[in-house]
Amino acid sequence: MxxxxxxxxxxxxxxxxxxxxxxxxxxxxxxxxxxxxxxxAAFYQYRDDPEFQAELQSLLRDYVGRPSPLYFAERLxxxxxxxxxxGAQIYLKREDLNHTGAHKINNALGQVxxxxxxxxxxxxxxxxxxxxxxxxxxxxxxxxxQCIIYMGVHDMERQSLNVFRMRxxxxxxxxxxxxxxxxxxxxxxxxxxxxxNVETTHYILGSVAGPHPYPMIVxxxxxxxxxxxxxxxxxxxxxxxxxxxxxVGGGSNAMGLFHEFVEEPSVRMIGIEAGGEGVDSxxxxxxxxxxxVGVLHGAMSYLLQDGDGQVxxxxxxxxxxxxxxxxPEHSFLKDSGRAEYYSVTDxxxxxxxxxxxxxxxxxxxxxxxxxIAFLETLCPQLSGSPRIVINCSGRGDKDVQTxxxxxxxM
Amino acid sequence: MKSLRDRGQxxxxxxxxxxxxxxxxxxxxLQILDRNGADLIELGVPYSDPLADGPVIQAAATRALAKGTxxxxxxxxxxxxxxxxxxxxxxxxxxxxxxxxxxxxFLQDIYTAGARGLVVPDLPLEEVEALLQPAxxxxxxxxxxxxxxxxxxRIAAIATQAEGFIYLVSVxxxxxxxxxxxxxxxxxxxxLRSVTDKPIGVGFGISQPSQARQVMEWGADAVIVxxxxxxxxxxxxxxxxxxxxxSFCRGLKAxxxx
Numbered sequence: 001m002x003x004x005x006x007x008x009x010x011x012x013x014x015x016x017x018x019x020x021x022x023x024x025x026x027x028x029x030x031x032x033x034x035x036x037x038x039x040x041a042a043f044y045q046y047r048d049d050p051e052f053q054a055e056l057q058s059l060l061r062d063y064v065g066r067p068s069p070l071y072f073a074e075r076l077x078x079x080x081x082x083x084x085x086x087g088a089q090i091y092l093k094r095e096d097l098n099h100t101g102a103h104k105i106n107n108a109l110g111q112v113x114x115x116x117x118x119x120x121x122x123x124x125x126x127x128x129x130x131x132x133x134x135x136x137x138x139x140x141x142x143x144x145x146q147c148i149i150y151m152g153v154h155d156m157e158r159q160s161l162n163v164f165r166m167r168x169x170x171x172x173x174x175x176x177x178x179x180x181x182x183x184x185x186x187x188x189x190x191x192x193x194x195x196x197n198v199e200t201t202h203y204i205l206g207s208v209a210g211p212h213p214y215p216m217i218v219x220x221x222x223x224x225x226x227x228x229x230x231x232x233x234x235x236x237x238x239x240x241x242x243x244x245x246x247x248v249g250g251g252s253n254a255m256g257l258f259h260e261f262v263e264e265p266s267v268r269m270i271g272i273e274a275g276g277e278g279v280d281s282x283x284x285x286x287x288x289x290x291x292x293v294g295v296l297h298g299a300m301s302y303l304l305q306d307g308d309g310q311v312x313x314x315x316x317x318x319x320x321x322x323x324x325x326x327x328p329e330h331s332f333l334k335d336s337g338r339a340e341y342y343s344v345t346d347x348x349x350x351x352x353x354x355x356x357x358x359x360x361x362x363x364x365x366x367x368x369x370x371x372i373a374f375l376e377t378l379c380p381q382l383s384g385s386p387r388i389v390i391n392c393s394g395r396g397d398k399d400v401q402t403x404x405x406x407x408x409x410m
Numbered sequence: 411m412k413s414l415r416d417r418g419q420x421x422x423x424x425x426x427x428x429x430x431x432x433x434x435x436x437x438x439x440l441q442i443l444d445r446n447g448a449d450l451i452e453l454g455v456p457y458s459d460p461l462a463d464g465p466v467i468q469a470a471a472t473r474a475l476a477k478g479t480x481x482x483x484x485x486x487x488x489x490x491x492x493x494x495x496x497x498x499x500x501x502x503x504x505x506x507x508x509x510x511x512x513x514x515x516f517l518q519d520i521y522t523a524g525a526r527g528l529v530v531p532d533l534p535l536e537e538v539e540a541l542l543q544p545a546x547x548x549x550x551x552x553x554x555x556x557x558x559x560x561x562x563x564r565i566a567a568i569a570t571q572a573e574g575f576i577y578l579v580s581v582x583x584x585x586x587x588x589x590x591x592x593x594x595x596x597x598x599x600x601x602l603r604s605v606t607d608k609p610i611g612v613g614f615g616i617s618q619p620s621q622a623r624q625v626m627e628w629g630a631d632a633v634i635v636x637x638x639x640x641x642x643x644x645x646x647x648x649x650x651x652x653x654x655x656x657s658f659c660r661g662l663k664a665x666x667x668x
Contacts, residue, residue: 017536025536025537026534026536026537027505027532027533027534027537028461028532028534029461029462029531029532029534029557029579030531030534030535030554030555030556030557030559030560030568030579031557031559031560031579031582031583032559033534033535033536033557033559033560033564034559034560034561035559178468178472179458184459188459188461191461192464192584195461195462195582195584196582196583196584197582198559198582199559199582292510293509294506294509294510295504295505295509295532296459296506297459297461298532303506305506305510307510308480308481308482308507309481309506309507309508309509309510309511310457310458310475310507311459311506
């Protein structure tokens with residue numbers, strides 16, 4: 001990187017207006033502004049409240065199954081070893097082992113505890129791959145709250161297993177037919193529901209996107225990933241990781257891993273976007289790689305848009321990365337040079353999917369497979385034996401039908 | 411609008427989506443509305459992700475975009491037709507197309523095309539500053555919105571910054587036709603009136619002459635009707651749509667004329 005990283009302090013992320021540098025903010029209809037203020041106030045009130053924290057920590061341990069292990073991927077490490085035995089030491093932060101099979105539950109649980117304290121009885125959420133929808137349906141079942149999940153028709157088809165799981169747990173899954181019927185459209189519809197029912201409803205947004213305070217709240221509930229990682233690294237080798245690697249759609253699993261280390265300049269942070277059929281084609285979802293600054297779903301951030309400022313429908317084999325925007329803090333980390341962002345194609349992601357399955361007996365989500373696949377590019381560039389922590393953000397059971405179509409294993 | 415209020419009259423502000431069914435029809439519709447009682451006209455710029463809009467206007471925007479309607483197309487149509495109509499034109503657009511063109515260029519371009527006002531539904535008070543100053547110097551009035559959920563202190567702050575008129579959103583929700591206007595609109599109007607003498611337009615959810623009259627009687631300076639126009643204009647052949655909005659516009663105007 002040729003950019004000199006700006007001094008980054010936690011006070012800037014975000015500032016009092018919810019901005020990360022020039023990114024973030026609250027670009028929403030007036031109707032929602034009081035609700036965003038109410039949510040922000042509730043978050044600040046309960047974030048440091050011992051009773052709230054005790055309830056959250058207890059559920060994270062006994063219900064979610066935290067802490068998630070930091071697993072040394074021995075055969076993956078051997079695969080990338082040089083003839084002299086040196087090479088990247090690869091560790092997986094096993095968020096796939098969480099209850100419901102992904103990192104999404106960390107945030108859903110935190111937000112449902114907030115909603116309960118704010119007296120909201122009705123919960124709505126958007127979902128792409130279905131993991132956030134499943135996590136939200138799960139916590140709503142656990143606390144007996146009405147749950148409505150907005151999901152694009154196209155995603156309902158490619159993630160039908162998750163649709164069944166949500167319905168089984170009592171959630172109503174509403175299909176969204178607008179646009180291409182994917183995550184962007186589901187998010188717009190969830191926001192319209194919230195505008196209409198804001199007085200009774202809490203919107204559990206699933207990524208570090210959307211208007212302030214969501215990027216901050218979601219990040220802080222996901223930050224446990226990085227906090228545990230720091231502790232586990234200390235236990236295993238008495239130091240910090242050298243490289244953090246995570247996939248980025250909206251960016252919540254990456255932000256959850258990165259946040260703890262943003263002010264540790266020795267830790268290199270790499271986010272991997274969905275390159276679809278290639279970032280030079282029209283079919284990709286690589287927002288930070290190919291987007292321009294714009295406003296979507298309440299935040300200023302990088303955005304895939306056409307020359308007229310219309311939002312472009314993104315594409316990825318992975319429903320969870322198929323989003324034309326990205327969390328504002330990622331845009332800030334990119335522009336400041338603190339984090340690096342690259343993309344891998346569908347084809348490369350499928351290779352990563354197979355590789356982790358065969359070498360480690362771990363079937364990763366297609367989203368996660370993007371991060372795995374980047375090892376192929378990254379490892380040959382590295383010298384010595386740096387320790388890489390990959391956020392293994394979700395399990396791949398939900399993706400086997402999609403993958404089977406491409407891999408011809410059936 | 412101020413002169414109408416001075417005469418004790420309530421203004422009618424119809425809304426249509428540019429490019430649905432096509433820009434030629436939009437141009438004719440603007441002229442028809444102008445001749446049939448519209449005091450101002452809101453022209454919606456079609457956008458891919460209209461968060462504040464209900465199904466009718468969303469669908470109209472999607473159709474307009476599918477036909478390839480660009481901002482340049484909308485503005486050149488407006489530039490052609492605006493000299494032929496009396497009613498001031500207010501553009502209704504989401505923020506991203508403004509940002510994409512560059513705030514100053516956007517404002518200059520819409521002014522040249524003949525627009526005199528701007529409503530940006532996803533730009534609340536906290537974010538509007540970047541737009542307000544350049545708009546003032548170019549001569550575009552930026553209308554701000556007040557919602558049923560807006561707290562009292564905030565209403566006063568918005569009223570101070572708003573130009574042209576204050577847009578009172580009459581429902582907690584998105585645009586679209588409702589069978590009744592919420593009675594709390596009356597309280598909101600009184601609350602707004604107590605902090606400002608700027609004109610107040612009420613919109614979102616008003617679709618019938620009787621509702622328009624109700625809102626006028628509660629003290630609104632203007633009534634904004636959107637989805638009910640957009641729906642009529644989109645039904646049948648373009649000439650049928652134009653006939654439908656002509657009689658609808660007259661009916662609304664009659665209902666709010668003293």
